[in-house]
Amino acid sequence: MRAIRYHEHGSPDVLRSEEIERPSPKRGEVLVAVRAAGINPVDAKFRDGTYPQGPHPKIPGSDFAGVVEAVGDDIDEFAVGDRVFGTGLGIDRQGTCAEYAVATTTHLAKLPDGIAFTVGAGIGLVGVTAWEGLIETAGLAVGDRCLVHGGSGGVGHVAVQLASAAGASVVATAAEQYHDRVRTLGADTVLSYDRPDLASAIGDAGAPDVVLDHRIDQHIELNTEIASQGARIVAIDSTAPELRYPDSGLARAKMHTLHHFAMISLSDYSSALKLIARLLESGNVTAEVARTYDLADTGQAHRDVAETSFLGKAVVVP
Ligand SMILES: NC(=O)c1ccc[n+]([C@@H]2O[C@H](COP(=O)([O-])OP(=O)(O)OC[C@H]3O[C@@H](n4cnc5c(N)ncnc54)[C@H](OP(=O)(O)O)[C@@H]3O)[C@@H](O)[C@H]2O)c1
The missing domain is CATH 3.40.50.720 (NAD(P)-binding Rossmann-like Domain)
Incomplete structure (x- = not known):
């Protein structure tokens, strides 16, 4: 699969587009085909080393939305084909700026029908x-x-x-x-x-x-x-x-x-994500997607989030 990775801390220039092996979900994990990945200021803090995190090489990105591609043992809540969104990746596990990402159910909720993947990834x-x-x-x-x-x-x-x-x-x-x-x-x-x-x-x-x-x-x-x-x-x-x-x-x-x-200190994001899903569905809350980028331009998205002004969110689309 295509993934953005960094092998050392630094500016957005350390982000490289690479071809790597697609991960497989282990027990309690879900493999998601990423349709969109949200970019946040904290991604830069992990990338530049301000916040320490797991070993390199690292795929950046906390947020994503996509479709369940495969599930590991002991997963009852999600099935292949479900539309999902999530957050909290890229800290102690690999992130979301890739064609596929693996998450546990604590990072996930179902994305309501009719809500765009870019919105799910942005929120x-x-x-x-x-x-x-x-x-x-x-x-x-x-x-x-x-x-x-x-x-x-x-x-x-x-x-x-x-x-x-x-x-x-x-x-x-x-x-x-x-x-x-x-x-x-x-x-x-x-x-x-x-x-x-x-x-x-x-x-x-x-x-x-x-x-x-x-x-x-x-x-x-x-x-x-x-x-x-x-x-x-x-x-x-x-x-x-x-x-x-x-x-x-x-x-x-x-x-x-x-x-x-x-x-990022929370241990379970899923209950808040489920409530947000209901708010998305009711139309009371959305993410304004201001900018979308190709996966290969994740570095530019990091730069823009840090340096430019816009209302809402920047989202990368693999
Ligand atoms: N603790 C947590 O759990 C947590 C979670 C999420 C985010 N954060 C942090 O919270 C901050 C905001 O995150 P974000 O995702 O909302 O970032 P963001 O999308 O970059 O938004 C930053 C906002 O701050 C505004 N701003 C710039 N200068 C300002 C000033 N002097 N006074 C008041 N507002 C000003 C910006 O407006 P302009 O467009 O006009 O510049 C922009 O609307 C970041 O530092 C992020 O790391 C913390």
């Missing part, structure tokens, strides 16, 4: 992050006010839809050119993340009860200032390793809870 990691972060971790509930930083990004654009579908009122930040589309996705208010009066503009929309933050080091002061009494703040990433409260007294007085969340 795995970001959908699980948005669901687990907002609903399971922060307990977002009907009537809550939810602030989504980076509402046009992979995680952000799904989080906006999910929070809106959960009955929250949603404030999102995004670059000006995406404001209309982020509103269409379900945000009640969209604000440019670089406006100097961002804190008061968020305050005008109402103090958020839940905040989803992908740049917690940059926003910790803002979040402390604007979030409501008892707010839950979910931090999914930062731009620097150091994190300090400029005013921890205020955070304490407001009894804020800061949750650090890492999707």
